[in-house]
Amino acid sequence: MKYFKYSAGPLISIILSLIIGAIFIILIGQDPAEVYVKMFTDTLGNSYGIGQVLFKATPLILTGLSVAFAFRAGLFNIGAEGQMTVGAFASAWAGFTFTSMPWIVLIPLCIISGFLAGAFWAAIAGYLKARFGSHEVINTIMLNFIAMALVSYLVNNIYLVPATIHTPEISPNAVLLRFDVITGMFKGSPFNLSFVIAAAVCIIIYYVIRKTPFGYRINTLGYNINAAEYAGMNVKRLTVYAMAIAGGLAGLAGLNFVNGYKHYFELGFSENAGYVGIAVALIARNNPFAIIIIAVFFGVLEYGGLTVNTLVPKEIVTILQGIIILLIITITKYFDKKFKLAKA
Amino acid sequence: MTNHLAVEMKGITKTFGDLRANDSVDIKITKGTIHAIIGENGAGKSTLMNILYGMYHPDSGTIYINGNEAVIHSPADAIKLGIGMVHQHFMLVNTLTVLENIILGDEVTGALNTIDKRRSRQKVKQILNNFDINIGLEEITGTLSIGTQQKIEIIKLLYRNAEILILDEPTAVLTPQETDELFKTLKVLKAEGKTILLITHKLNEVLGISEFITVLRNGKVTGNTETKDTDKDQLAGMILGGSFESIKRKQNSPAEEFILEIIGVSVRSDKGLPAVKDLSFEVHRGEIIGIAGVEGNGQHELIEAICGLRDYSGSFILNGKPADKDLPVAHIPANRHKHGIVMEYNLAENVLLGREGEAEFSTGVSIKEKALRAYTERLIKKYDIRPAEADLLIGGLSGGNQQKVVAAREMSKHTDLIVVSHPTRGLDIKAADFVHSVLLEESAKGKGIILVSSDLGELLKLSDRIAVMFNGKINAMLDSATTNEREIGSYMLGLSGSGGDKG
Ligand SMILES: Nc1ncnc2c1ncn2[C@@H]1O[C@H](COP(=O)(O)OP(=O)(O)OP(=O)(O)O)[C@@H](O)[C@H]1O
Numbered sequence: 001m002k003y004f005k006y007s008a009g010p011l012i013s014i015i016l017s018l019i020i021g022a023i024f025i026i027l028i029g030q031d032p033a034e035v036y037v038k039m040f041t042d043t044l045g046n047s048y049g050i051g052q053v054l055f056k057a058t059p060l061i062l063t064g065l066s067v068a069f070a071f072r073a074g075l076f077n078i079g080a081e082g083q084m085t086v087g088a089f090a091s092a093w094a095g096f097t098f099t100s101m102p103w104i105v106l107i108p109l110c111i112i113s114g115f116l117a118g119a120f121w122a123a124i125a126g127y128l129k130a131r132f133g134s135h136e137v138i139n140t141i142m143l144n145f146i147a148m149a150l151v152s153y154l155v156n157n158i159y160l161v162p163a164t165i166h167t168p169e170i171s172p173n174a175v176l177l178r179f180d181v182i183t184g185m186f187k188g189s190p191f192n193l194s195f196v197i198a199a200a201v202c203i204i205i206y207y208v209i210r211k212t213p214f215g216y217r218i219n220t221l222g223y224n225i226n227a228a229e230y231a232g233m234n235v236k237r238l239t240v241y242a243m244a245i246a247g248g249l250a251g252l253a254g255l256n257f258v259n260g261y262k263h264y265f266e267l268g269f270s271e272n273a274g275y276v277g278i279a280v281a282l283i284a285r286n287n288p289f290a291i292i293i294i295a296v297f298f299g300v301l302e303y304g305g306l307t308v309n310t311l312v313p314k315e316i317v318t319i320l321q322g323i324i325i326l327l328i329i330t331i332t333k334y335f336d337k338k339f340k341l342a343k344a
Numbered sequence: 345m346t347n348h349l350a351v352e353m354k355g356i357t358k359t360f361g362d363l364r365a366n367d368s369v370d371i372k373i374t375k376g377t378i379h380a381i382i383g384e385n386g387a388g389k390s391t392l393m394n395i396l397y398g399m400y401h402p403d404s405g406t407i408y409i410n411g412n413e414a415v416i417h418s419p420a421d422a423i424k425l426g427i428g429m430v431h432q433h434f435m436l437v438n439t440l441t442v443l444e445n446i447i448l449g450d451e452v453t454g455a456l457n458t459i460d461k462r463r464s465r466q467k468v469k470q471i472l473n474n475f476d477i478n479i480g481l482e483e484i485t486g487t488l489s490i491g492t493q494q495k496i497e498i499i500k501l502l503y504r505n506a507e508i509l510i511l512d513e514p515t516a517v518l519t520p521q522e523t524d525e526l527f528k529t530l531k532v533l534k535a536e537g538k539t540i541l542l543i544t545h546k547l548n549e550v551l552g553i554s555e556f557i558t559v560l561r562n563g564k565v566t567g568n569t570e571t572k573d574t575d576k577d578q579l580a581g582m583i584l585g586g587s588f589e590s591i592k593r594k595q596n597s598p599a600e601e602f603i604l605e606i607i608g609v610s611v612r613s614d615k616g617l618p619a620v621k622d623l624s625f626e627v628h629r630g631e632i633i634g635i636a637g638v639e640g641n642g643q644h645e646l647i648e649a650i651c652g653l654r655d656y657s658g659s660f661i662l663n664g665k666p667a668d669k670d671l672p673v674a675h676i677p678a679n680r681h682k683h684g685i686v687m688e689y690n691l692a693e694n695v696l697l698g699r700e701g702e703a704e705f706s707t708g709v710s711i712k713e714k715a716l717r718a719y720t721e722r723l724i725k726k727y728d729i730r731p732a733e734a735d736l737l738i739g740g741l742s743g744g745n746q747q748k749v750v751a752a753r754e755m756s757k758h759t760d761l762i763v764v765s766h767p768t769r770g771l772d773i774k775a776a777d778f779v780h781s782v783l784l785e786e787s788a789k790g791k792g793i794i795l796v797s798s799d800l801g802e803l804l805k806l807s808d809r810i811a812v813m814f815n816g817k818i819n820a821m822l823d824s825a826t827t828n829e830r831e832i833g834s835y836m837l838g839l840s841g842s843g844g845d846k847g
Pocket residue numbers: 360363364365383384385386387388389390391392730731739740741742743744745770
């Protein structure tokens with residue numbers, strides 16, 4: 001019953017949005033059944049499609065986790081996009097700079113670089129909030145703009161490989177292997193070890209939030225900042241830490257593209273994963289495991305949109321995706337009220 | 345026959361899970377009277393009133409308003425029937441003016457649906473005149489005292505034409521002076537024909553102002569009486585279901601050595617004005633220092649400075665060592681809801697608050713959940729917290745039981761110094777007495793205790809010395825064995841002593 005209460009909203013909204021989608025598809029003169037069947041079989045019906053879906057889901061898990069972690073502390077992190085961008089660039093930079101290192105050193109170095117770059121970026125927003133009280137929503141949005149411009153400058157003016165639009169390639173020792181190389185499954189899809197990292201990070205964050213004194217402080221800060229202060233917690237420092245960790249998580253989201261897929265950094269790689277992460281966290285109610293499921297669902301939407309390109313124009317797919325997200329958020333809220341669910 | 349009844353509730357039953365918060369409650373409230381509803385913490389008083397106000401739906405039972413059966417599904421329905429309620433925790437918007445708060449949600453609108461402030465103001469002024477209430481309508485609500493905020497809540501009800509007013513523990517947060525003023529207002533309201541339902545734990549107040557009394561116990565009505573036919577002891581017996589002996593005053597005397605020396609401490613208020621001015625005193629091992637004073641004479645700021653919540657100049661010396669900002673101190677804050685508990689946490693998680701770093705509850709990496717649970721269960725038993733379930737969300741506890749959780753947590757901390765503000769607010773007589781006994785116990789163990797209270801009886805009973813604050817200074821340091829309420833009172837008002845400014 002409990003699980004029903006928590007999943008009723010998302011489930012009903014998905015069904016409803018499929019119906020609305022069908023109307024749209026009919027309006028543009030196509031057969032909804034054909035589109036849906038194709039979408040379904042091409043995404044989840046074969047191992048290549050599943051690989052594509054999981055590949056798309058990987059960065060969303062991390063950006064969703066980033067938003068969710070900040071939200072636990074009562075902070076709205078709109079900056080996952082920028083944090084992810086600086087993180088991805090840092091991972092790439094480590095990968096193409098320390099080319100002589102063995103993989104056992106270089107891969108952790110890329111991971112840590114990505115985490116720290118994202119953490120530093122978000123910590124700025126956290127510090128401004130703690131020190132001057134400026135709102136983190138504004139701070140993180142502004143830092144998104146700065147991150148884009150800064151990284152764009154670095155790529156275009158310093159690290160550009162002539163006649164391309166990307167940085168040098170990372171050392172082969174920095175590559176996170178694709179599953180089709182390791183297992184032979186998911187043939188041809190770029191699904192890679194970053195997914196394992198993302199899943200592991202989910203477990204760690206779950207543990208931190210639920211079991212550790214630090215996580216307890218973070219939760220307290222989010223629920224009742226006054227009580228946190230009266231209990232002797234250093235509210236300002238906690239705010240900076242919470243943002244830094246959130247930023248670090250978003251910073252890891254670049255690994256999937258840089259170390260797992262293209263092996264270089266290129267602008268525009270993110271496909272808005274930082275912003276979609278907000279929706280992922282919201283629908284998953286900030287629960288780390290639910291985030292994996294919701295991220296996979298968004299992976300289906302994204303890759304599914306591509307598979308029906310020939311039948312339905314790309315814009316229509318985007319419109320549908322937007323409607324689905326809006327529906328899920330509204331209907332979930334409705335059910336929360338109906339069942340009087342606490343915001344978990 | 346029934347039309348002289350403003351309210352009649354028949355066979356009201358309300359369960360939360362297995363718990364019967366109200367169990368076939370029958371109650372009749374005569375029009376134009378003040379009717380007190382009393383009972384232990386968790387007896388079901390708030391639940392019953394929330395049902396009348398449409399916040400909760402009873403499992404069974406009927407409600408009659410002015411003799412007619414009424415269906416009350418929501419507070420909006422209740423308001424239409426002329427019922428208004430002031431909750432234990434105010435629901436005002438701090439940043440709005442008094443007038444805006446009063447008319448919020450029920451504005452007089454003019455052209456294009458804009459708020460007609462002039463006509464709204466007239467309507468409010470009319471009410472203030474009728475009921476002889478004094479209040480500045482343009483002031484910012486958050487800056488006003490608790491007593492004034494409560495008046496705003498009451499005016500809000502009158503503005504919505506409430507005929508039946510429910511007040512849930514209105515005096516718990518008031519000073520004795522503010523209580524007197526509130527009661528004056530209530531008497532005027534009664535004279536104008538309003539019906540008032542009043543919840544309180546203070547029997548003196550019940551006997552002083554009400555005409556009828558209903559006693560609840562474990563969700564059932566255990567007594568119904570006219571006030572003139574009863575007395576304090578009888579009421580206590582009905583509330584507790586037995587007799588009850590309250591503790592004696594403090595026995596042990598303090599040691600020579602100091603726990604805390606406060607030297608030349610000055611603190612500013614939220615508005616940046618000097619609130620505590622170059623103040624010094626010492627707390628001995630095993631001593632309880634009471635702090636008396638009219639609200640707003642620096643007590644609050646002093647306490648916050650001691651607890652590391654506010655900047656100060658001067659110094660604190662703890663156990664002979666100069667202390668930096670983080671004094672290890674247990675603190676029962678005056679506003680428990682805002683500062684003492686987290687509504688989204690269960691009892692155990694609330695017990696952990698501020699103690700998550702202690703080796704008793706943490707390995708450094710993870711929280712020792714079993715130890716925390718066992719500890720919480722011990723506190724639940726010792727303090728008789730009900731329902732006795734460590735993993736219940738604290739929001740499911742009655743107001744008084746929530747307070748017990750805070751008191752239990754803070755008083756069991758391993759600190760040499762305990763700072764308590766109004767520790768027995770909202771507690772029933774037995775629970776209040778128990779908290780008193782624990783304070784005495786802790787002081788007998790050699791702890792130093794600073795006790796802020798507006799209840800002079802409480803101060804006299806528990807303290808060794810009473811520091812009377814006036815205008816940011818200690819106007820007098822009195823020996824509680826030889827002083828009395830009248831003497832304390834005159835120092836509080838600055839009629840005796842240095843008057844604060846000169847010294
Ligand atoms: N929302 C709720 N969920 C679960 N249990 C509740 C809820 N509200 C009240 N209760 C339970 O119902 C019982 C009666 O609570 P109520 O708040 O009516 O007590 P009360 O008489 O007002 O006590 P107090 O003097 O402490 O305010 C208590 O045992 C309480 O734990």
